[in-house]
Every structure is written in C-alpha cells, then in structure tokens.
Amino acid sequence: MKVLIVGNGGREHALYWKINQSPLVKEVFVAKGNGGIKGKRVPIDPTNVKELADFAQREGIDFTVVGPEAPLVEGIVDEFESRGLKIFGPSQRASMLEGSKVFAKRFMLKHGIPTANFEVFEDPDKAKRFVKDFGVPLVIKADGLAGGKGAVICKTEQSALETIDLFMNRGILGPAGKRVVIEEFLEGEEASYIVMVNGTEYVPLPTSQDHKRLLDGDKGPNTGGMGAYSPNPFVDAETEKAIRELIIERTLKALAQEGIYYRGFLYAGLMLTSRGPMVLEFNVRLGDPEAQPLLMRIKGDFLEKLLDFYEGKKVSLDIDERCSLCVVLASKGYPEKPEVGKEIHGLEDIKDEDVIIFHAGTELKDGKLITTGGRVLNVCAWGNSLKEAKEKAYKAVEKIHFEGMHYRKDIGDRALKFF
Structure with a gap:
C-alpha cells in the first residue's frame, strides 16, 4: 500500500522509519520531509491541505498519518475525509484542544478535568493588573499555536510584565499571542501521556518524559523539546490509573458529549502534583521529541496496528522492555x-x-x-x-x-x- 506522512521534523522521520518497516508498505511518501528521510519526498508544505489532498488522490495514497499540529488545526483531516481519503488524525474542531489554549482550559473547567486555575485576557493592561494582584510564580501562555514556545514560567513580576508585552503588545508570536491564559504555577514531575484514540476507545503508548527547557537543570526558555526518554518511572501503576480515569477517559467522554468525534493521537502534557495528575496542555498529535523514543519501543508492525485501530478493531501494542x-x-x-x-x-x-x-x-x-x-x-x-x-x-x-x-x-x- 501507499502511505503518506505529513511533516518535516524528527517525529516524522521516526514515523517514516517505523512505518517503512511494515511488510504492507509499497511506498512511503513524506511531505515535505528533511535531509535524513530516504522515502519519496513531496514538495508540498504540510499546511497546504488542499494541495496535499490533491496529491493523495492523484497518487492513490491508501493511508495518511499526520505528524505536526498545524495541518490538523488547518483542517487537513476534514479535507481528506471529504474526498474519501483515509487519514489518521483529529478533525479541525477536535484539534482546537491544541489550537486554542483558551478553548482547552474552558473545556477542562466545564468537564471537571484537573488543570491549573486560570484567567483569560485579551487586554494587556488588565493582564498586567492581574499579575500585580495575583503575584508570582505563574505561567503565561499564548492562546494559539507557537511551536512549543508560547508558554513562559514567570518567577518575577518583571518577567511576567515583559512576557505580556512581548506576546500582546509587540506581537512576537503573531496572532497566537493576541489572547493569553495566565495560570497558577504547578510543582511536581512532568509526564507525557499519549494515547491512540478512536471515539471512546483508546490505546496507551509507552510513558515518557520530555525536557522542555533549553538549558541543563531545567533552566532557560521553553523550547519545542530538548530530549525525552521512555519509560517514565514517575508514572507508576497507581498514577497511570489516575491519569486514565481522571484525564483520558473524562476527556473522551467530554468530547462525545460535545458532539466531537476524535480519532488520532491525543497527548496529555501533565504535572504530577501532590494533588494528583493535572493537565498542563493537550496536544492533538504525537509529541516531538517523545515520539522518537516511544516508536523505538513499539515492537512489530505499527502500520498494521494503526490500520486496524482506524477501522475500529481492538488492538494492543507489544512494548520493548528496554x-x-x-x-x-x-x-x-x-x-x-x-x-x-x-x-x-x-x-x-x-x-x-x-x-x-x-x-x-x-x-x-x-x-x-x-x-x-x-x-x-x-x-x-x-x-x-x-x-x-x-x-x-x-x-x-x-x-x-x-x-x-x-x-x-x-x-x-x-x-x-x-x-
């Protein structure tokens, strides 16, 4: 069969490496890919969803897997499915869980999904007054997509006020920073918990931990991720049970109640606090760089598992103990x-x-x-x-x-x- 992978980064190279091992594969195309990918590279930008759908129809692509968030938020799944093309990823509406921090936080508040207390601001002056009243530390997050760079932990009032200026007045993140979420700072161990979802059915991937900050000792600015490992020992059996019941299952039930069908990867970025696991953010795709060590630990034919799961069959993953x-x-x-x-x-x-x-x-x-x-x-x-x-x-x-x-x-x- 012919498979298309959408994206340019390390996560997409890892998906290519894993999917290309499947005996079901005839050809793997990657749009756009990078210098390390040996498959057939397609010179179409990942966010050009109509051109990608045209290519998939013309080339007879049997199955598409989307790597990054931007095409999902742009509605690539809706475009492909409107043409009868099989694609693994959530719809544009479902992708709002990542596409808008405000949407995600209000969604969690409405449905009792544990997360930090927060306020939303569209006026920078009101945001600054809140900072002065609330105090620090706190976290300021841009509402829109910012490539993992839209969340700033502010430990001083000055850094908080400067961040509001950068996001809302100077517009360093463009439209993504026009509206911000200011939330309480949570302490604990971070964890990435990623599952494959098809409606209310889900299959957990191995646990992992990302390292978001640029410098050793978790110092410096947030990045898209400087490294990851799997498994995550901070997620023991009791903690994982709580994550599944309080976060994953509540989220899937809430999506169904909102009339949103979710199929694809769902990533819960968590803080394991003294109050239990709490959601820092939702992503609607595999993490990067978490995908790399995760896919290395999944044994067997991952493409076959994806296809079976896409079709609604029960699947389980065989995980390497290393x-x-x-x-x-x-x-x-x-x-x-x-x-x-x-x-x-x-x-x-x-x-x-x-x-x-x-x-x-x-x-x-x-x-x-x-x-x-x-x-x-x-x-x-x-x-x-x-x-x-x-x-x-x-x-x-x-x-x-x-x-x-x-x-x-x-x-x-x-x-x-x-x-």
Whole structure:
C-alpha cells in the first residue's frame, strides 16, 4: 500500500522509519520531509491541505498519518475525509484542544478535568493588573499555536510584565499571542501521556518524559523539546490509573458529549502534583521529541496496528522492555533566532546498532548535509537500563559536530535513580 506522512521534523522521520518497516508498505511518501528521510519526498508544505489532498488522490495514497499540529488545526483531516481519503488524525474542531489554549482550559473547567486555575485576557493592561494582584510564580501562555514556545514560567513580576508585552503588545508570536491564559504555577514531575484514540476507545503508548527547557537543570526558555526518554518511572501503576480515569477517559467522554468525534493521537502534557495528575496542555498529535523514543519501543508492525485501530478493531501494542532516550541537537540561537546553513559532520562515524539518528532541521545541498532549523538532529539509543541508553546516546553525540551545536547534557538524569 501507499502511505503518506505529513511533516518535516524528527517525529516524522521516526514515523517514516517505523512505518517503512511494515511488510504492507509499497511506498512511503513524506511531505515535505528533511535531509535524513530516504522515502519519496513531496514538495508540498504540510499546511497546504488542499494541495496535499490533491496529491493523495492523484497518487492513490491508501493511508495518511499526520505528524505536526498545524495541518490538523488547518483542517487537513476534514479535507481528506471529504474526498474519501483515509487519514489518521483529529478533525479541525477536535484539534482546537491544541489550537486554542483558551478553548482547552474552558473545556477542562466545564468537564471537571484537573488543570491549573486560570484567567483569560485579551487586554494587556488588565493582564498586567492581574499579575500585580495575583503575584508570582505563574505561567503565561499564548492562546494559539507557537511551536512549543508560547508558554513562559514567570518567577518575577518583571518577567511576567515583559512576557505580556512581548506576546500582546509587540506581537512576537503573531496572532497566537493576541489572547493569553495566565495560570497558577504547578510543582511536581512532568509526564507525557499519549494515547491512540478512536471515539471512546483508546490505546496507551509507552510513558515518557520530555525536557522542555533549553538549558541543563531545567533552566532557560521553553523550547519545542530538548530530549525525552521512555519509560517514565514517575508514572507508576497507581498514577497511570489516575491519569486514565481522571484525564483520558473524562476527556473522551467530554468530547462525545460535545458532539466531537476524535480519532488520532491525543497527548496529555501533565504535572504530577501532590494533588494528583493535572493537565498542563493537550496536544492533538504525537509529541516531538517523545515520539522518537516511544516508536523505538513499539515492537512489530505499527502500520498494521494503526490500520486496524482506524477501522475500529481492538488492538494492543507489544512494548520493548528496554529503555530508550533521545538527545536533541539544536542550532545556536534556538529557540529565538536559530543560525542555519551550517554543515553537519560525523554521522558516518556512528556504528552502534543501538543508536538511531532521526533528522529534523536538515537538508542535503550539493552533497553536504546542512542545518535548516532550530532543532537539527535527534540522537536516540536503546539500553537495558536508562543509564545504558543515555551513555550510548551521548557517546554518539560526541561524534557529531556543526558550528554552534547546542544540547542538554542531563537528559534523563532525574529518573536514573529508578533504573
């Protein structure tokens, strides 16, 4: 069969790597893809949903899997389904769970899904007055899509006021920051809990933990993610039971009550607090970089599982008992103004079969591999323990070089004591 993967990053390279292993596959197309993807690349922007649907019809694509959030919010699923094309992802209306922080927070409040207390502001002066009355720490979030960079933890009043200025007055995030959510700061361990959903049926993927902040020790600005690992030891059996009952199942029931049919991946970004698990954000797709270590731990034919689940069949996933860990190599200046156009060296020196490199911001130009984005490469490894997976990943990282290369050196450290 012919499969189309929509997206350009490390998550899409990981999807390509996993789906291409299926004996059901005849050809895998990727739109647009990156310099590490060996499949048939399609020069159509992921958000150009009509052109992608035209291509899928013309090429006879049997099944499409959407990686990033932007095409989903643009309505790619609605466009494909209106033409009778099979596509795995939520509708435009369902994608509002990620497309609007305001929609998601009000949805959670209405349906009793645990999340931080919050207020919504469209007037920057009112937002600033609230900050002065409420106090810090607090979190300020842009309403719209911001590539993982629209949430700022403010520990001083000055940083909160500056963030409101940047988002609402100076418009550094464009329309995404015209409206903001200001919410209480939650303390605890972060967890990413991702499930495949078809209506009220769902199948959990392995647990994971992302590292959002740019610098070691969870310092610096938020990013799209600087690394991840799986499994997440902070999600024990009791915690997972609470996540499923209080968050996932309530959310799916609430979507049904709102008349929203949800089919696709659903990602709950959580804080495991003393009050129990609470939702920081919903994403309507696989996380990036969580997808990379997660897909490495799913054994067998993932495409067959996706197809069966899409058709409404009961499925279960066979999970590799080994740990997996992903280190993101980023460009100098990421996340604000990444420097690009730097040649990448050393990939050919990595020989370990337990290491996989998923490309993100790369492109081949005149036979050279060049950086084209903020997050450039994902260096991933399996290990019989998290420590072993980390050692293998960082040993591979040492062989890679491009000018201005930046990465965190503490991916997985907080969990090492559990393994």
